[in-house]
Amino acid sequence: MKLFKKQLFGTVLEIGIYDEKIDENDLENIFEIVQNFENKYSRFKKGNYLWKLNKYKSAEIDEDLQTIINIAKKANELSKGHFDLTILPYLEEIGYGIYEENLEKNIGMENIFIENGKIFLKNNVCIEVGGIGKGYMVDVIFNNLKEKYKNFVINFGGDIRISGEKREFFLENPENEKKFIGKIEIENLALASSGANKRKTEKGHHLIDAKTGKPKNETLGVFVTHKLASLADTFATTLFVSPIDISLEILKQIDGLEAMILMKNGDIYKTKNFNFINKK
Numbered sequence: 001m002k003l004f005k006k007q008l009f010g011t012v013l014e015i016g017i018y019d020e021k022i023d024e025n026d027l028e029n030i031f032e033i034v035q036n037f038e039n040k041y042s043r044f045k046k047g048n049y050l051w052k053l054n055k056y057k058s059a060e061i062d063e064d065l066q067t068i069i070n071i072a073k074k075a076n077e078l079s080k081g082h083f084d085l086t087i088l089p090y091l092e093e094i095g096y097g098i099y100e101e102n103l104e105k106n107i108g109m110e111n112i113f114i115e116n117g118k119i120f121l122k123n124n125v126c127i128e129v130g131g132i133g134k135g136y137m138v139d140v141i142f143n144n145l146k147e148k149y150k151n152f153v154i155n156f157g158g159d160i161r162i163s164g165e166k167r168e169f170f171l172e173n174p175e176n177e178k179k180f181i182g183k184i185e186i187e188n189l190a191l192a193s194s195g196a197n198k199r200k201t202e203k204g205h206h207l208i209d210a211k212t213g214k215p216k217n218e219t220l221g222v223f224v225t226h227k228l229a230s231l232a233d234t235f236a237t238t239l240f241v242s243p244i245d246i247s248l249e250i251l252k253q254i255d256g257l258e259a260m261i262l263m264k265n266g267d268i269y270k271t272k273n274f275n276f277i278n279k280k
Contacts, residue, residue, distance in 0.1 A: 167185070
């Protein structure tokens with residue numbers, strides 16, 4: 001196996017390829033694709049496409065953002081509004097952003113319109129793609145690699161997708177990143193997780209319930225598998241920020257979505273086909 005790494009999106013993108021013949025130019029091209037996506041859609045880069053969209057409220061839309069919006073609208077609908085791309089004002093409020101001025105707290109994906117190749121943000125809403133972006137890029141990387149390679153692992157800051165033989169991954173303890181709670185076996189699947197310990201400020205963590213505008217504190221951690229990393233990533237966040245009754249309903253409605261949800265009160269919810277191996 002040959003491992004390729006690059007720092008992107010404030011984390012590390014790792015690609016391990018097990019095939020014998022590897023063209024390193026392929027990896028350089030992939031890293032460039034991801035870098036271009038970060039430059040365009042990172043909300044921490046003042047003056048980029050996303051910053052201008054949030055400032056001027058309209059822009060040309062590309063296939064990447066169109067796909068992300070479609071996935072987000074599905075998660076928003078199923079979660080009854082608890083997952084929402086327009087939570088940027090709340091993220092800024094807890095100190096997780098770059099805006100110097102206070103943003104209007106207008107929330108709701110019903111204010112996002114796409115028409116004739118353009119996106120429009122009504123009622124002064126602002127969007128961010130952090131709940132989907134890395135998972136979406138894992139799928140883009142996967143599709144690029146799949147054209148030439150059979151056996152590989154993509155790990156983008158914990159958003160994982162594999163091709164080839166079955167592999168095991170340890171699941172980090174949401175309360176202590178130096179420990180693990182067990183492991184999972186996956187084959188030709190993606191794995192994603194959400195936990196409050198990863199990104200937080202003095203005012204709270206980044207996993208915000210759009211209905212309350214506050215970080216969700218009843219959930220401890222969520223682990224999700226699906227064939228697509230974009231859906232695994234999106235619904236790891238969605239299941240974390242939604243009330244548990246809504247989360248359990250979501251798991252019945254998305255084909256192939258498997259999950260384990262850990263609550264702070266000690267309750268654990270796990271779907272039948274989430275292949276968790278408990279720590280001995």
